Amino acid sequence: MSWTGVLWPTFALLPRLAAGAEPQPGMHRWARRLLPALCIDLTIAGRPRTDIPLWVANHLSWVDPVVLMSLRPMGTIAKGEVSGYPLIGRWAKQSGLHFVDREDATSRAAALACFTASLLEGRDMLLFPEGTTTRGDRLATFYEGGLRAAFDLGLPAQPMRISSPAPHYPWTGDETLLPHLRTLFATRTLVTVTAGEPLYPADFCDPTVWISAFRAALSPRSSDVC
Numbered sequence: 001m002s003w004t005g006v007l008w009p010t011f012a013l014l015p016r017l018a019a020g021a022e023p024q025p026g027m028h029r030w031a032r033r034l035l036p037a038l039c040i041d042l043t044i045a046g047r048p049r050t051d052i053p054l055w056v057a058n059h060l061s062w063v064d065p066v067v068l069m070s071l072r073p074m075g076t077i078a079k080g081e082v083s084g085y086p087l088i089g090r091w092a093k094q095s096g097l098h099f100v101d102r103e104d105a106t107s108r109a110a111a112l113a114c115f116t117a118s119l120l121e122g123r124d125m126l127l128f129p130e131g132t133t134t135r136g137d138r139l140a141t142f143y144e145g146g147l148r149a150a151f152d153l154g155l156p157a158q159p160m161r162i163s164s165p166a167p168h169y170p171w172t173g174d175e176t177l178l179p180h181l182r183t184l185f186a187t188r189t190l191v192t193v194t195a196g197e198p199l200y201p202a203d204f205c206d207p208t209v210w211i212s213a214f215r216a217a218l219s220p221r222s223s224d225v226c
Contacts (some may be wrong), residue, residue, distance in 0.1 A: 046195035163224035
């Protein structure tokens with residue numbers, strides 16, 4: 001694959017996205033076009049529920065939101081730097097993305113308020129409670145605010161466990177993006193999304209037990225890696 005395969009899906013949709021036209025469907029179409037350009041072979045296990053307003057996933061790579069947004073239109077929380085990216089930043093702000101500096105408590109609180117408001121408005125949302133990527137051998141400590149907000153609102157959420165046998169798929173903060181992209185271009189990469197059973201707040205006595213259920217559902221399995 002070449003850079004054209006990545007850039008064309010983005011620039012083809014920029015005019016409509018920048019105008020705020022159908023922002024979440026626009027992101028969904030962008031993700032569907034970008035995934036094959038990145039040589040990702042996606043397998044779905046279980047049944048993703050499009051009637052469940054919140055999907056909750058573990059986090060291995062910057063590609064994870066592309067993988068999951070290819071399945072349905074959703075908003076999510078993104079790192080603050082994305083809002084300042086040339087061209088992309090403007091429509092990202094209009095597409096259901098909420099931005100956060102996870103080192104700043106005020107920024108985290110503001111992002112959580114926007115995330116909660118989106119759920120209240122009936123928008124489908126995607127949450128990565130770890131707030132950072134891992135190599136897939138463990139879960140990072142959860143930022144619990146988003147899950148607690150969904151619990152307080154009484155909204156069901158579906159765990160979506162992402163895994164890949166490819167050692168190059170995870171992308172952590174210690175790695176640079178361009179070498180990672182070159183590897184993706186050169187290699188077919190299998191990614192599996194395992195859709196768990198939706199979890200309903202009414203079935204749990206308190207939010208701590210609810211959050212523990214998501215940790216159990218998203219924890220890596222021995223079959224997730226080679």
